[in-house]
Amino acid sequence: MPHSEPYISLKDIRRIYGQGDAEVRALDGVDIDIKRGEFVAIMGPSGSGKSTAMNLIGCLDRPTSGTYRFNGLEIAGLDGDERALIRRHYLAFIYQGYNLLARTSALDNVELPLIYKGIGKRERRERALHALDLVGLKGRETHDPSQLSGGQQQRVAIARALAGDPHVVLADEPTGNLDTQRSREIMELIVELRRKSGLTIIMVTHDEEIAEYASRLIWMVDGRVQQDRELQDAA
Amino acid sequence: MLWDMTKLALKSIFRNALRSCLTVLGVVIGVASVIAMLTLGQGSSEQVIADVEKMGTNVIVVRPGQRGMGPRAHSTAARPFNIKDVDALEEALPEIDTAAPISSQQGTIVAGTENHRAKITATDQRYLVASDWPLALGRNFNASETRSGKPVCILGQTVRQELFGTADPLDQPVRIKKMSCNVIGVLTEKGASSIGADQDDVVLVPLRTYQRRLTGKDDVSVIYMSVVDGASTGQAIRDVENLMRELRRIAPGDEDDFSVIDMKQVASMLTSITGVLTGLLSAVAAVSLLVGGIGIMNIMLVSVTERTREIGIRLAVGAQTHQVLMQFLIEAVALSLLGGLVGIILGLGLAAIGAHWIDIPFVPDPGIILLAFVFSAIVGAAFGYYPARAAANLDPIEALRHE
Numbered sequence A: 001m002p003h004s005e006p007y008i009s010l011k012d013i014r015r016i017y018g019q020g021d022a023e024v025r026a027l028d029g030v031d032i033d034i035k036r037g038e039f040v041a042i043m044g045p046s047g048s049g050k051s052t053a054m055n056l057i058g059c060l061d062r063p064t065s066g067t068y069r070f071n072g073l074e075i076a077g078l079d080g081d082e083r084a085l086i087r088r089h090y091l092a093f094i095y096q097g098y099n100l101l102a103r104t105s106a107l108d109n110v111e112l113p114l115i116y117k118g119i120g121k122r123e124r125r126e127r128a129l130h131a132l133d134l135v136g137l138k139g140r141e142t143h144d145p146s147q148l149s150g151g152q153q154q155r156v157a158i159a160r161a162l163a164g165d166p167h168v169v170l171a172d173e174p175t176g177n178l179d180t181q182r183s184r185e186i187m188e189l190i191v192e193l194r195r196k197s198g199l200t201i202i203m204v205t206h207d208e209e210i211a212e213y214a215s216r217l218i219w220m221v222d223g224r225v226q227q228d229r230e231l232q233d234a235a
Numbered sequence B: 001m002l003w004d005m006t007k008l009a010l011k012s013i014f015r016n017a018l019r020s021c022l023t024v025l026g027v028v029i030g031v032a033s034v035i036a037m038l039t040l041g042q043g044s045s046e047q048v049i050a051d052v053e054k055m056g057t058n059v060i061v062v063r064p065g066q067r068g069m070g071p072r073a074h075s076t077a078a079r080p081f082n083i084k085d086v087d088a089l090e091e092a093l094p095e096i097d098t099a100a101p102i103s104s105q106q107g108t109i110v111a112g113t114e115n116h117r118a119k120i121t122a123t124d125q126r127y128l129v130a131s132d133w134p135l136a137l138g139r140n141f142n143a144s145e146t147r148s149g150k151p152v153c154i155l156g157q158t159v160r161q162e163l164f165g166t167a168d169p170l171d172q173p174v175r176i177k178k179m180s181c182n183v184i185g186v187l188t189e190k191g192a193s194s195i196g197a198d199q200d201d202v203v204l205v206p207l208r209t210y211q212r213r214l215t216g217k218d219d220v221s222v223i224y225m226s227v228v229d230g231a232s233t234g235q236a237i238r239d240v241e242n243l244m245r246e247l248r249r250i251a252p253g254d255e256d257d258f259s260v261i262d263m264k265q266v267a268s269m270l271t272s273i274t275g276v277l278t279g280l281l282s283a284v285a286a287v288s289l290l291v292g293g294i295g296i297m298n299i300m301l302v303s304v305t306e307r308t309r310e311i312g313i314r315l316a317v318g319a320q321t322h323q324v325l326m327q328f329l330i331e332a333v334a335l336s337l338l339g340g341l342v343g344i345i346l347g348l349g350l351a352a353i354g355a356h357w358i359d360i361p362f363v364p365d366p367g368i369i370l371l372a373f374v375f376s377a378i379v380g381a382a383f384g385y386y387p388a389r390a391a392a393n394l395d396p397i398e399a400l401r402h403e
């Protein structure tokens, strides 16, 4: 990949909700460039636009103005189904609330993105089993989310994110619901997986200690990037 | 992919088994009633056709008065026939094989201590020939009995059963109204007529006997004829009409004061009546199927709301609009097809019981079954479309945030 263009490039991005008096500038002129393989932590006070930025980068949303280039492709002009294809082939999400399908086995949850990728049943099964093995859930394949602890559920979500072989993983407060010990374990896992695969990771967190795992920290305030600096890369 | 989606749909249907059952209840009831109605309708038309075939499709009946449903139909004002008309028809027309007179009224028949009300049919020995109705016991009237009006009678199976039970009725005395007479024969069982009347609830007496002892009149109210094998029924009807006009001295240009019908017409009339009835009842049943469809739509809408987060997750991992649409559409169709399947089985079961109960043949029609199946698929697709579209058009971010 040529160094001339970063993998993810946000230029003067604005995302404005509502109109007139009710107008909320969730993002108000954001510039961020991210290269492949970076591990970016985004921090900032509540309401500063972190989740809005994640949704935009994750192609779930469109900016009100500005340009967003992803892997050389202009995203702002794509319609919903086209953005779905980008998500399907390049992106994966990890959420604070895990977002697993209820009453559905861990294995079926992990297979979900592979179904939409059009991967055949046998390969799907193999890849999902492998992903569950990677996150340390061998033997829990048939368990429902309700039969798993929070940490285990987040591991399933990580396995689901990895199974589809994404280029970028977007994690919005992945450890927000977990205690310190569990949070550390999850982060160790993420760092470990990144080292193996060279994933690009963008993670929102409120926790200083969690942010330490990243290679770069972006600090947001009031819909703008206030600070953007390299960290000691844990990888 | 389609197969994956179908499996997914079935999984989600069985995951919520109770709700699925309630959802499709309407479709089950709708399909079951359509199937039961149509199958019973089919059975009763076959019954009518079979009955008419039993009576003989070569039978012609003449009645006084105009045919139809109007006020003048079979009016008492129309002159009745007499036995000379019957003989004239049989003798003058080569295509008429046998002609038999019929007059009848209801009356009480008494044997020993038993009594029973039945139809008293006055005729002569030719009736059993013309109607091709065999005897189970004893013998037909003979010519001298009919000519001189002897007090003898032939019992239908129901009358025999009511009055004699399992005892032998032959040569036993019975009293018909005020007339006592001897049993000389018993008819074979004929069963219910196409309109449901018990044809075996009858006692036959010679016409002359009936006229002398019971009515005191020479009237014959119906003439019953069989057409010679191979002769045209249409031609026979025209010839009967011409001869009757002559016998009754109707001036050219005047209307007939009698009507001639053949059993084929009766049959087609009766089948068309059952057809209309079946159609009406099925239409009512089809409306309930429609209501069932609305039930599906209702629950699918609830299900979309309940599963908003699931839809959000699917959208996040890259599901496109049409894939979510298909998922819910397939689910609605699968649900409704399952309902249809249960409905078909239930409907056939009901029809089988009903057919046994009202004593008509049980005739399951593969065409109707297929139609019900296709129809329930259409109901599922039609009523599932709106909820499916609502699901597919959800915004992924809001869907994911949904509690």
Ligand SMILES: Nc1ncnc2c1ncn2[C@@H]1O[C@H](COP(=O)(O)OP(=O)(O)O)[C@@H](O)[C@H]1O
Binding pocket: A017, A018, A024, A025, A026, A044, A045, A046, A047, A048, A049, A050, A051, A052, A053
């Ligand atoms: N769908 C929405 N409609 C209106 N306002 C919104 C919506 N989503 C977010 N906001 C507003 O945008 C701002 C940024 O929100 P968000 O990106 O969720 O913040 P963070 O994740 O940093 O806490 C907040 O003021 C929030 O109220």
Ligand SMILES: [Mg+2]
Binding pocket: A050, A051, A052
């Ligand atoms: Mg947030």
